[in-house]
Amino acid sequence: MKRTTLSLIAVATTLAAVTGFASLTAPDGAPAPEAKAASRLPVERTGLACPAPSTSEVAETRYTSYTPPGTGTGTATGQGSPGKAGQPTAQLTAAASTTASGGTAQGGKAKAPKIPAPVTAPGKPVTSEADGPGAPALTGAATGTLAPGWTVQQTTVVPAGGARGLLGLSCGAADTDFWFPAASTAKERQDYVHLTNPDDTAAVADIELYGPEGVLKSQFTDGIPVPAHATVPVLLSTLTAAAPQQSVTVHVTTRSGRVGAAVGSADEKLGSDWLAAAADPATTAVLPGIPADATSVRLVAFVPGDDDADLKVQLATQTGTIVPAGAGTLHVKSGMTAALDLPDLTRGQAASLLLTPSDPKKPTPFVAALRVVRGKGENTEVAFVPATAAISARATVADNRAKASTLSLTAPGAAAQVKVTASAGSEGGTPVTRTVSLKAGTTTSLTDLVPGGVKGSYALTVEKVSGGPVHAARTLALPQDGTPMFTVQTFVDDHGTVEVPSAHQDLGVLD
Secondary structure (H helix, E strand, O other), X not given: OOXXXXXXXHHHHXXXXXXXXXXXXXXXXXXXXXXXXXXXXXXXXXEXXXXXXXXXXXXXXXXXXXXXXXXOOOOOOOOOOOOOOOOOOEEEEEOEEEOOOOOEOOOOOOOOOOOOOOOOXXXXXXXEEEEOOOOOOEEXXXXXXXXXXXXXXXXXXXXXXXXXXXXXXXXEOOEOEEEEEEEOOOOOEEEEEEEEEOOOOOEEEEEEEEEOOEEOOOOOOOOEEEOOOEEEEEEHHHOOOOOOOOOEEEEEEEEEOOEEEEEEEEEOOOEEEEEOOOOOOEOOEEEEEEOOOEEEEEEEEEEOOOOOEEEEEEEEOOOOEEOOOOOOEEEEOEOOEEEEEOOOOOOOOOEEEEEEEOOOOOOOOEEEEEEEEEEEXXXXXXXXXXXXXXXXXXXXXXXXXXXXEEEEEEEOOOOEEEEEEEOOOXXXXXXXXXXXXXXXXXXEEEOOOOOEEEEOOEEEEEEEEEEOOOEEEEEEEOOEOOEOOEEEEEOOOOOOEEEEOOOOOOOEEEO
């Protein structure tokens, strides 16, 4: 049997393109170089998808695009970007709007879409505005030094009508699996799941709905086509003939391709906002950033596995962890959506909800989200807080405004330290950085971390320094005509670096 060596030139070229270096084992029994530990390198491309912001004629949308500084010196590939090869870019483009059956969406004549301006350098937000119903869904990518941590915030104000409210969403990466607890098919709700395909090939998605008694059967939820670089909005109430349900869990998967997914919810009485995907099923959950003046909070949870879940419900406040009065536990049956109303939950303190197994010996994975209401009577507004994973390294939420943003930081277990940076403003200002110490089992709220001399929008970046897990959320409050309009975005780790294994390996093959 003869030993043959692969083309070292071809393999070395491939490895260098991925990691920036290559090291190979010599053929014919030569000593192998000493193995090196895996290293972390900055990602070279980040893709995002933003759903169409609104169908309202009076909608006003602001896009804020931002890349935080200080994540290495990745080299741009130019792939998927309009810039020259080797030149870092961060640009969004309009996606085509189609129906759930794959046809072109119908509607009035819209103005030519105004696409957000590209980011040109890390550290400074770039903002653009689009008004009315003509603002399209967007897809795009950042490359090179603009890729690590690139984020886009979509903020829409609808001052009147059935969809009135402040709607905020951090545009998400494409994936194949999403969970949305706290959706609804109730008569007073218009909940659309928006499927946006940022790729060059078509995707096919499935949607499953689960109510308090289990799956809501439908013949219209399987095999929904999502063309390349297109978006498909699907009204949840049209997917099932079952009776309307106040609390529904939506599960979006793809059988081919990838999509970005988000649920746009409009309640004719309470207001409207985006429901972002919850963290993947886990045996514990943290739902951070409940405003101090919340007048109504509803917890919605779902267990995708075969076992029921008994959950302990706790509240992490500024002074410690407590059990809400009369609402210390929640039983969630397998395959069924459970809801728990939590009146007077915060009692004037910004807080975060903690969910853990009632019996630590019987952990069961689940997903969860909150519907939060501020105001009373006709002057109400709604927002959603999905369970969110801890920040492993760094996370950013853009489009913050002076005197309107509150940052909530929660350390559910051990004490921790984080570094928080308020970037320069989109129209001027000096960045400000602060190290924050968090006590175990508490939520810390910051309202005064603002860039010096800020003008325009700015970004907040949270970086883990030491200690236990940290979860974070940002509340943006823009009151209008007596209505306490607000939106809450959780911080999702930006995965700005990736672990790359050592290139030392035996590339020989036998034939």
